Amino acid sequence: MLLKERTESDELLIMRYLNRRMKLDEKEKFRYMNLEKGYEGEVKFDELLENLQEERFVINDLLLELNNSYFQIDTLIISQGIIHLIDIKNFEGDCYLESDKLFSVKTGWEYKNPINQLKRSETLFSQLLKKLKYTYLIKSSVVFINPEFTLYQASMDQPIILPSQVNRFIKELNNTPSKLNYSDKELAQKLISLHQPKNPFHRLPNFSYEQLQKGVYCNHCFSFLMLIKNHSFVCKNCGNHEKIKKVILRHTKEYQLLFPDRKITTNNIFEWCNVELNQSTVYRVLKENYTAFGKKKNTYYE
Numbered sequence: 574m575l576l577k578e579r580t581e582s583d584e585l586l587i588m589r590y591l592n593r594r595m596k597l598d599e600k601e602k603f604r605y606m607n608l609e610k611g612y613e614g615e616v617k618f619d620e621l622l623e624n625l626q627e628e629r630f631v632i633n634d635l636l637l638e639l640n641n642s643y644f645q646i647d648t649l650i651i652s653q654g655i656i657h658l659i660d661i662k663n664f665e666g667d668c669y670l671e672s673d674k675l676f677s678v679k680t681g682w683e684y685k686n687p688i689n690q691l692k693r694s695e696t697l698f699s700q701l702l703k704k705l706k707y708t709y710l711i712k713s714s715v716v717f718i719n720p721e722f723t724l725y726q727a728s729m730d731q732p733i734i735l736p737s738q739v740n741r742f743i744k745e746l747n748n749t750p751s752k753l754n755y756s757d758k759e760l761a762q763k764l765i766s767l768h769q770p771k772n773p774f775h776r777l778p779n780f781s782y783e784q785l786q787k788g789v790y791c792n793h794c795f796s797f798l799m800l801i802k803n804h805s806f807v808c809k810n811c812g813n814h815e816k817i818k819k820v821i822l823r824h825t826k827e828y829q830l831l832f833p834d835r836k837i838t839t840n841n842i843f844e845w846c847n848v849e850l851n852q853s854t855v856y857r858v859l860k861e862n863y864t865a866f867g868k869k870k871n872t873y874y875e
């Protein structure tokens with residue numbers, strides 16, 4: 574049973590928006606692509622877990638904190654008496670391990686060793702369980718999900734699931750009977766309540782409102798070439814249709830996430846969308862979907 578769904582992190586969403594509206598430098602672009610790739614891998618793993626059998630709780634994307642140390646768990650599975658902590662990596666190509674370090678064969682670049690990160694998370698998680706007075710066996714694994722990935726020089730006792738082992742890993746999990754009780758549920762709820770919504774490790778490029786390209790873009794091909802026809806926007810690039818109301822709401826959400834300190838007003842959203850819309854259309858959409866505060870010219874929405 575899925576108790577906490579996975580969604581894109583604010584960091585990934587913001588990077589996506591920025592990538593469409595400004596020129597990221599090479600480092601930023603690299604980081605952005607890695608975030609996209611990481612998320613893609615996690616979603617792929619979620620799909621495999623859809624066939625999970627027996628009674629289990631699945632909690633995705635947990636960010637926990639213990640004594641000022643933060644640790645993240647991509648997927649946490651509670652089964653009878655055992656908790657799996659899973660870190661998902663969508664690395665591609667050939668890598669090798671050498672004295673505790675992970676390198677790419679092709680570029681020689683060093684990656685953060687996911688096994689060390691996993692061990693740290695496991696230690697902190699055990700302490701947290703102890704503090705909450707629960708006893709479970711903890712098993713943690715790094716799952717390399719990408720079929721194009723190979724790892725050299727990994728010893729057999731490492732907590733690694735290679736692409737060729739992922740299906741077997743799930744099969745073995747399914748072959749273990751599991752019945753959950755009230756205390757399991759209580760722990761799951763407790764963990765979800767401890768989730769930290771604000772990730773202190775998010776790194777974003779510097780950007781300002783002025784610097785970003787204004788306008789509405791297609792949600793299919795991301796082209797800014799949008800025309801209004803009847804009650805829809807039509808993309809000149811790919812022909813995709815989207816209702817005006819939906820486009821305004823989508824861009825208002827984007828504005829909100831990019832500029833949490835700026836107020837949502839008819840004028841601001843009108844300027845942000847920078848398209849031949851009637852101001853009254855923007856006004857109507859905001860009024861219908863948000864709560865208005867203030868009066869007349871000073872009205873803003875939340």
Ligand SMILES: [Zn+2]
Nearest residue numbers: 791794808811
């Ligand atoms: Zn398009």
